[in-house]
Amino acid sequence: MVGSTTVNTVWDTKTQTFHGGQEHRFLNNFIEDFSVTTNYLGTPAGALEAAKEAIHDIHHYPAANQEPAKTSLAEFLWPNGDHQQHHGRLLMGNGASELIDLVVRQCLKNQAQGKGFDYQPTWKGSPWNVQYQEYQRSAATNGFKILEPSNPDRVDMLCIVNPCNPTGDYFSVEPLKAWIKANIATGGTVIVDESMQPWHSADFRNDSLISEHDFAKEMWDEQKVSIHVMHSWTKIWSCTGLRIGSVICPTADHCEALKKIQVPWSVNGPALKFVEAVVQDQAYLDETWENTTRLRAHLVDRLLALHPEWVIHGKSFLSWVWIDMGSQALADKAVDLAREAGVPVRSGTPGYKCLSFVRVAVRKEAEVDVLISAWKSL
Incomplete structure (x- = not known):
């Protein structure tokens, strides 16, 4: 029957990447x-109630600046009083998937400006044999040349899921930094997906790139390498239906560049209210x-x-x-x-x-x- 849906027809295999949860x-x-x-x-029960309550406001547009949810998330990421310093580097999105695509497209634009529109930029994933496929899918869709993980060449775009889903491999922060330095080309773009890293422990921030401000600054100032830290918050807080993601950019200017190509009201009202509540739990x-x-x-x-x-x-x-x-x-x-x-x-x-x-x-x-x-x- 035309229009019928089964487990075998959920994904358009010509255009989409298979994912669990269907x-x-x-x-x-x-x-x-x-x-x-x-x-x-x-x-989390309290955050779920906050999202439910926000349904009563769906006749209003959500906050275009993502506030106060973005500030609440910044306070969660950097609880030691320096969240205001880094707030301008943070952008929320409709799940990590939207933000992945934004960063990939911005990288493509940067490479075209630096090397010409006929240049095919190179992309490589983690050193492990397989990882979450949305990064490679987005890179391939946007015309990147995909290199195998074992390829030793430095690339224009480097994307690593750490901890790696599905393999479970994990770089602690110092080996991760060394691997980035050894594999990214000057002027390149890096995405490190740390969506599963908060499971590490109550001390997760100290083994995470979210605390490595000096490293991100050094890579940008000295090599023009832009490091982005990506999170899908729907796993740790079990809210995949709401679509909540964030990216920490190397500078506020990088964040502004992403905003320019992000659709307005990307994060809906219930999701914003969910974030406000859940970071307090x-x-x-x-x-x-x-x-x-x-x-x-x-x-x-x-x-x-x-x-x-x-x-x-x-x-x-x-x-x-x-x-x-x-x-x-x-x-x-x-x-x-x-x-x-x-x-x-x-x-x-x-x-x-x-x-x-x-x-x-x-x-x-x-x-x-x-x-x-x-x-x-x-």
Whole structure:
């Protein structure tokens, strides 16, 4: 039937990149979504109520300057009193996806101005074999030459997801800085996606580029390399339907350049109110840091008890596990069984082309029981 939607027709494979988080709407027996890396706690209740309340104001335009939500987010990022100094470098967007596209297009413009419109700029992702695909998709769409991660050449645009989704690899801040210096060309643009980095610990800021102001300034002043720190806030606060992202630019001027090509009212009213409230919910983050590592270890133990030969990747603090099941046939069957049990997982085949891999989100023990039960016949 024309216009009908199924799990197999959600994505236009000619123009879009596959992503998890779509199957729940097609499952009559849905229990829990293991296919997305959102916080096991679910959406923070207070912030959800703030977003609901904002619905009553949808007859008004949202704030064009994203305030006071942007200031609230700046205070969260830089709580030691220097948020005003860096506020002008911060821009919010309709999820990280919008901001990724803005930075890629601005990089393309900068390269054309510096080297001519017939020059094809080069792009490279993380040193790991695969990462979140939206960066490469946007670069390819905008005409960049895509280099393999193993290519040693310096590139015009460098994009790294750190921690890497889905592989779980992670650079602490000093190795990350060294890798950037070794791989970016003079005058180039860098995006470091730290969407999953706040799971690191209560001390996450000190192992993050959000605190490396001198490094960003040095790279810009000495090499004209512009470093952008990207966040999708919809994972740590489990609000993917609201679409909330931010980017920290190297300077306020870089931020202004992005604003010029960003559509107005990019972030809607309920999302702005959500941000205002959620950054105040310290108890939610404390519980996240206290329990995610424990729940992930529990999930790993249950999986290895089922199949000791499986290889599980990823840092202990992350909100998912990346499992190499050894064969595509076994991985495909695991995906099917999980879906049939109402607990969909993320296949490594579409998008990532990791045929024997499956990604499983960290969830509570009772929900893990359902998944393990579904996989007992593997």
